[in-house]
Amino acid sequence: xxxxxxxxxxxxxxxxxxxxxxxxxxxxxxxxxxxxxxxxxxxxxxxxxxxxxxxxxxxxxxxxxxxxxxxxxxxxxxxxxxxxxxxxxxxxxxxxxxxxxxxxxxxxxxxxxxx
Amino acid sequence: xxxxxxxxxxxxxxxxxxxxxxxxxxxxxxxxxxxxxxxxxxxxxxxxxxxxxxxxxxxxxxxxxxxxxxxxxxxxxxxxxxxxxxxxxxxxxxxxxxxxxxxxxxxxxxxxx
Numbered sequence: 603x604x605x606x607x608x609x610x611x612x613x614x615x616x617x618x619x620x621x622x623x624x625x626x627x628x629x630x631x632x633x634x635x636x637x638x639x640x641x642x643x644x645x646x647x648x649x650x651x652x653x654x655x656x657x658x659x660x661x662x663x664x665x666x667x668x669x670x671x672x673x674x675x676x677x678x679x680x681x682x683x684x685x686x687x688x689x690x691x692x693x694x695x696x697x698x699x700x701x702x703x704x705x706x707x708x709x710x711x712x713x714x715x716x717x
Numbered sequence: 718x719x720x721x722x723x724x725x726x727x728x729x730x731x732x733x734x735x736x737x738x739x740x741x742x743x744x745x746x747x748x749x750x751x752x753x754x755x756x757x758x759x760x761x762x763x764x765x766x767x768x769x770x771x772x773x774x775x776x777x778x779x780x781x782x783x784x785x786x787x788x789x790x791x792x793x794x795x796x797x798x799x800x801x802x803x804x805x806x807x808x809x810x811x812x813x814x815x816x817x818x819x820x821x822x823x824x825x826x827x828x829x830x
Contacts, residue, residue, distance in 0.1 A: 705766065
């Protein structure tokens with residue numbers, strides 16, 4: 603089945619530690635995205651990638667880093683510089699970056715808790 | 718992107734149609750209406766989108782008024798699994814920031830047995 607997988611579903615880390623969240627898609631989509639969602643709030647864009655080996659900062663990139671070495675993979679690292687990292691992290695992908703039919707498909711999310 | 722207004726919450730009886738309204742009175746001519754939903758603790762799920770014609774797919778129907786200032790998402794036979802937060806958004810085609818999804822508070826739909 604085609605889709606987006608994120609792992610792990612729940613993640614606990616101590617304050618000051620870096621942590622990497624996995625995102626893999628087998629939909630052959632060019633574009634991938636990372637969003638953050640806090641309780642009762644909407645989505646905020648962290649980083650996005652239009653194509654392999656390219657990525658751009660979103661609205662709240664500080665304290666995060668990404669890589670896009672393969673089309674199907676877009677891992678997100680939450681660094682110790684992120685002041686409030688506890689949140690629900692969502693990865694998404696779309697066929698092309700900019701299109702009128704740019705519906706984004708989301709993974710199941712990773713809930714990160716920093717203790 | 719145009720702002721949207723949705724009711725905070727609504728209840729629906731299982732098996733009945735659920736009609737979810739959305740106002741987008743400042744929508745521009747090149748902006749599409751999209752609907753997503755998010756079941757608790759899961760990623761958002763794309764439902765349907767449209768420009769000015771009514772649209773239907775296996776999940777729902779989208780009715781857009783002639784002046785495009787409002788729309789209604791119709792879930793024809795709601796089930797308990799349709800309980801979720803439903804987001805109505807408008808997005809332009811061709812703008813530099815049209816890749817970003819921005820969800821508001823949405824409508825919390827509770828389907829009751």
